[in-house]
Amino acid sequence: MAGAVPPPRRAVRAVFPDENGEPIDDGLVLWFPGPASYTGEDLLELHGHGGVTVLSLVLRRCVALGARLAEPGEFTRRAFLNGKLDLAQAEAVADLIDASTQAGARAAMRSLEGTFSNQINSLNEEMTTLRALVEAAIDFPEEDIDVLSRYDVVSRVSSLRTNLMELSRLAGQGRLLREGVTVALVGRPNVGKSSLLNRLAGEAVAIVTDVPGTTRDTIRASVALEGVPFHFIDTAGLRESADPVEQIGMERTRAAAGTADVVVAVGESPAGWSSDDQRMLESITIGETTRVVFAANKADLGLGGVGWPSPPVHLSAHSGIGFDVLHAALLDAAGWTDLAEEGVFMARARHVAALQSALYSVERALTTEGGQVDLIAEELRHAQRALGTITGAFSADDLLGVIFSRFCLGK
Ligand SMILES: Nc1nc2c(ncn2[C@@H]2O[C@H](COP(=O)(O)OP(=O)(O)O)[C@@H](O)[C@H]2O)c(=O)[nH]1
Ligand SMILES: [Mg+2]
Structure with missing residues (x-):
């Protein structure tokens, strides 16, 4: 397709012609004779200008000349089978x-x-x-x-x-680092879960109002903390409700909390952790390995409330105070200890x-x-x-x- 086979491992310019000899693209050809190639086999690379149409024309011409499209991971699989890479x-x-x-x-x-x-x-x-x-x-x-x-x-x-x-x-x-950490925000309606999510995500991903029961579906946002991907899930507030839509939302809250790596139990800092908050927490089945972090929101209105099952992170989704402490608490709960990150390999x-x-x-x-x-x-x-x-x-x-x-x- 590109004329002669070029010398090994040197980029050579070539025109890629169609079946009538008309140029499809003008690019580079690289020839890697095995075993010194990615897969260990003879390998020819064609580098075009890019773009979906031109590249698919080049591919189609290659296929017409006897090539076939690679399967997902086929090059790397061949490299593994030929001993170029191990499985990890x-x-x-x-x-x-x-x-x-x-x-x-x-x-x-x-x-x-x-x-x-x-x-x-x-x-x-x-x-x-x-x-x-x-x-x-x-x-x-x-x-x-x-x-x-x-x-x-x-x-x-x-x-x-x-x-x-x-x-x-x-x-x-x-x-x-690879799989990230799933965090479910749970709490009674109106404690500020959606506001917390928006502050964590740095944008308004969830609707916030002072009407209890605003969030009915689960809303997700991913944020990297110290390079670790965190996947936050804002959920419907847990309370007694006859509204069937809200009930489905609460089911989803329970499901999210059951599979999350970390549950952030949100309450209000000025009011403290009430018996209603405790009932809400006890109504969900938290996974065996799930860690719970207590967040005392609305700290801008005061910090006086008591009753927290363990010391909460006092913060305010409105003013932003306390979020550095929340980040540290989340990393700790996720088990991230290598803050320097040196020497950590993907697994x-x-x-x-x-x-x-x-x-x-x-x-x-x-x-x-x-x-x-x-x-x-x-x-x-x-x-x-x-x-x-x-x-x-x-x-x-x-x-x-x-x-x-x-x-x-x-x-
Ligand atoms: N003063 C104050 N109000 C807040 C704070 N966070 C949320 N709110 C208010 O609390 C109400 C409920 O917030 P929302 O995020 O919808 O709570 P959710 O039902 O738990 O998702 C809204 O009126 C928010 O403006 C905060 O940190 N400080
Ligand atoms: Mg909400």
């Missing part, structure tokens, strides 16, 4: 493209460069060494204790445990779960009665398998299917 790095490609904050993009880049994978690999190597030591002793049970003490196996497994805990903590931070829920599972096995290895070597070996094998699912050393095809199908087309 391949996932980081998608996370880099999807990053919604700068901190998220930086963390995804760290994962792509291998910060996460390298730590997994070094833990894996240590496990291999330990397994070799332990397994060598399995055929000679009378030497169990001897082998364990000779090679200091117990203290090495326990330092493995410390490293796994730290990696698991960091992966949890990376997961926050996913499945990575955190795999690390937890490896940690569980290592802990069982440490508590094995009398240090039975075969049980220790078995637990280490489990832990290694769990780590292997992160980098893709052990991965089922259906997992790969799920991961790559979520990529954008052709990445």
Whole structure:
């Protein structure tokens, strides 16, 4: 299509002609012979001027000449299958493209460069060494204790445990950067939930009036705090109401509170936390791992009220006071500890779960009665398998299917 094959890895200008030889576009051609290419295979890139029509004409011409369109994530999948990237790095490609904050993009880049994978690999190597030591002793049970003490196996497994805990903590931070934190604002009608949302979002996303029951549907706004994406949900105020629309709204409030990472229970600072507020809070089922932050709004009218179940953040959606404290409380409730954010890499829920599972096995290895070597070996094998699912050393095809199908087309 572009004439001759250009020299490797050098951009060469070329005209892309249609089937009649008429130019469609005038662009650049780059030739990456394998294995030094993104996928490890021979790769030709055509760079056009962009724009939907011209690019689709170029694509159509390529297809007419025998090419086919790539599936979602196909290039990265090939790179993974050809050993150019491991699975955690391949996932980081998608996370880099999807990053919604700068901190998220930086963390995804760290994962792509291998910060996460390298730590997994070094833990894996240590496990291999330990397994070799332990397994060598399995055929000679009378030497169990001897082998364990000779090679200091117990203290090495326990330092493995410390490293796994730290990696698991960091992966949890990376997961926050990727997946964000869902926060439900709940409270009686008219305490100022919608005003709070508007102040948090920096714009009027929700309607505010002094008529109780104004918010009937859930309203969402996303805001980055310290680079962590927070997804706020403003909800219908909870009260006795015969209005069927309001009742549906309240159902949605309860659903949102049940699945949120953090619930902000909003009350009024001058009035304090009343028995009505408490009844409202008790009427919702809050998720087991959900943290509750109390917000005492309308502090511009006074701070005197009492009765708060735990010290609230006094603030005013009108004047803006107290929001820095609220931000800090939300980050804390979400479990974000890496305020410096250095060294945080992007991670996913499945990575955190795999690390937890490896940690569980290592802990069982440490508590094995009398240090039975075969049980220790078995637990280490489990832990290694769990780590292997992160980098893709052990991965089922259906997992790969799920991961790559979520990529954008052709990445
Ligand atoms: N003085 C004062 N009034 C507020 C504050 N926040 C909200 N309000 C008022 O309280 C009323 C209810 O606010 P709204 O945000 O609709 O409450 P919601 O029903 O909980 O969503 C409105 O008249 C707001 O102007 C505040 O910080 N200070
Ligand atoms: Mg409202």
